[in-house]
Amino acid sequence: MEAEKTRLVFFSKGDNKFISEIIQKLGDQFEIRLITISSAAEYRLMEQWMEWAEVCWFEWCDELIAYGSKLELAEKRKILCRLHSYEAFSNYPSKVNWNRVDKLVFVSEDIRKYVIEHFKIRKDITAVIPNGVDMEKTNYSQKKPGFNVAYVGYINFKKGPMLLLHTFKAIFDADNRYRFYIAGSYQEPRYYLYFNQMLKEFGMENNLFFQGWQANIDSWLENKDYIICSSVLESQNMSVMQAMAKGIKPVIHNFVGARSIYPEKYIWNTIGQAVNMVTESNYSSEEYRSFIQQNYSFDQQILKIRNMLAGVTANPKNAT
Secondary structure, eight states: OOOOOEEEEEEESSOOTTTHHHHHHHTTTEEEEEEEOOSGGGHHHHHHHHHHOSEEEEESSSHHHHHHTTSGGGGTSEEEEEEOSGGGGSSGGGGSOGGGOSEEEESOHHHHHHHHHHHTOOGGGEEEOOOOBOGGGSOOOOOOOOSEEEEESOBSGGGOHHHHHHHHHHHHHHOTTOEEEEESOBSSHHHHHHHHHHHHHHTOTTTEEEOOOOSOHHHHGGGOOEEEEOOSBOSOOHHHHHHHHTTOEEEEEOOBTGGGTSOGGGEESSHHHHHHHHHSSOOOHHHHHHHHHHHSBHHHHHHHHHHHHHHHHHSOTTOO
């Protein structure tokens, strides 16, 4: 007779891009429900499904975990929360009853250090499990130095848009054969106006292509030779990792935490260094993919999640 599976519920407000594949993989071990709660009027669903579950996973450290951790049911259920990055710079962590949370999962060590220091959370209830890249879903090919430079992500203050644009300009000045492709969207109209103005000033209107969000980023990256990150802070930057898994050379600004994630040789401090990384002949698709395979594969992430869940379910509630 098949053993009864542990009941696991995931709660989110609808942004499930980081958990959809995790849920699929864990289905062999857990009976799973994914509950989307989009407004306070639906909080009753949280209580209903916490009653059903043995383990409750709150994806994102937001108002859902703030509310759920204060329910009496949180004393009786195993409670997990995964914090990505933006939440660390909000007041949400201060609203959570951490005494009722069994495990707080981070995707990067630097974010964990910041949250522990600023919100006085016990380190022993935390874990770091980076997001993983599904290597089987990336179309890898051997590449060589080319002229197509990619950027994937929002255009907002966190992503360093002015640094990005001026880095593009410096690369263009080094060789005007370079083409720059953006997959993303503006989150601030000021940047839209600035980009339009400066592209004309730079004479780059025919060299930068703003192509919006892409449903299939793997396909969009197919003809790209470099991927640039200009952020001030990232938990990982999954688009860079996806590109590396495809064999694309990363050109990563030294954002807060970058050195704890990526090798030094992929990181730049100055625009001049970024230009050199793009224009030099050094290029190794095998190396880029191998780095992701060895350090940030989806299989590794799932194994760590399984082990973490096994520990949580085996130990007494919020054991110290």
